[in-house]
Amino acid sequence: MIHFDNVSKRYPGGHTGLSNINLRIDAEEMVFLTGHSGAGKSTLLKLIGLLERSSGGQVHVNGRNLTRLKNRQIPYHRREVGMIFQDHRLLHDRTVFDNVALPLVVSGLGHKEIGRRVRAALDKVGLLHKEKSAPVTLSGGEQQRVGIARAVVSKPPLVLADEPTGNLDPELSKEIMELFTQFNKVGVTLLIATHDLALVRSMNQRILTLTNGALSHDSKTEYRDVT
């Protein structure tokens, strides 16, 4: 699903975001990405969602070589990658329903189909009764669940989450992680960046660790090394 081949990212001014990353994530995997802030977690996610382009190496996502993708093709790539953010990034002048519907509206789906899918997604995150509310009237955990519903409503094969539980207490974080596990069970590939190590360890999934822009630890290869 995701394949990094010797990928690096340097920012203008000489700051290095990522250096020589080699990485392979298969379809239907659920992977946690950890590391200190500034280690390059967000940069790695941005390269996958094409918010930024790599300065060296090749990035393949879902069979597509992102290095060669033209700018005008970026929107179509992003429709296949659901993205979840720490600050939710909801539109505050629209209802919960309209926020979740946005990816489908953008893809040009019909009215009925949109209604059906949005309600299904809201139902999955347990917010069907809040569809007419404004996002500001919801709690932090609820807003994050709206963000999650929006990320999965168009049924993308890959979902990226950048510190999805950053502002939530442990209880709510646990709930969000359970949601992710459910999505993973129905075949969605997930890559979740977080610095909450305790939470990550409790999930018993593959963990990637970034240190100063380099991949310093991969629990999958470690496991293989052991066998």
Place this chain on the structure above:
Amino acid sequence: MSLKSQLFSMPGIWLQRHAQVALSSLGRLVGNRLSSLMTCAVIGIALALPVGLHVMLSNLNTISGGWESGASISLFLDQSISSEKARSLAETLRQHTRIETVELINRETALEEFQRLSGYADALQALDNNPLPNLLVIQPKVEYTTAETAEQLAQELRLLPEADIVQLDLQWVRRLQAITVIAQRAVVVLAALLSMAVLLIVGNTIRLEIQNRRTEIEITKLIGATNAFIRRPFLYTGFWYGLFGGLIAWFLVALSLFLLSGPIAKLAQLYQSSFDLSSLDPNTVLVLLCGSALLGLTGSWLAVGRHLSAIEPS
């Protein structure tokens, strides 16, 4: 949904989407009633100026056109021609295919009239003979009253051996028309300049709108919206600004004409004329509304092209 049915439903969805975007951008304008109204009013005033001048000029053309066709030819006969001869010449000219009427003002009558009206009676009596020539006032037939045909006829009359001076009294009408042509050109220049002003007004308004909705644009791009999708509501907003500006311009011109019509009717009455100030004709209104909507669309297109590509999510 099968591919076939998806393909068939596409145009319907596309139209539905456009109608929705058009209405929602209209709704947004109505939501910010005061600022939208001010923008539209500025556009309306800018457009009302050239349109109003255009209407005034076409009215002037109508009047001066009437004057031109009313022009008659004054044929002053040579001093040596007697009143007898003048009468028979008038008779001959009446048979002319291009002449409607011929009025003979013979020199004796003319002199009497002049003495009576000018107050120079004593001075005139001191003269040995009548200095005034016989005069034929010739009115061409309606088909021949245009400037050129009347001039042709005048030329023909000049060739008569009895003719001394032939005057076609069109000079001042011509001058007026030349001035009108200059004024019309000036209106075109003014319209071009003010259209550019409208482009800038709409462009700037849309630029501010883009800045205000920066977060929204970023989020929509994150979710996979194409540039066309993001551009669409701004283009519709520009279109609405232009269209409403045009409607306001129409209203302003109509109102001004209404306010002017009273005094002008009074003036026309003083000239014993039944001139009616013609208002905006449907063609002008159509051109005004289409043009203003197009200006709005172009203005927002320019702004959107420049500023949308600069916004990328991070």
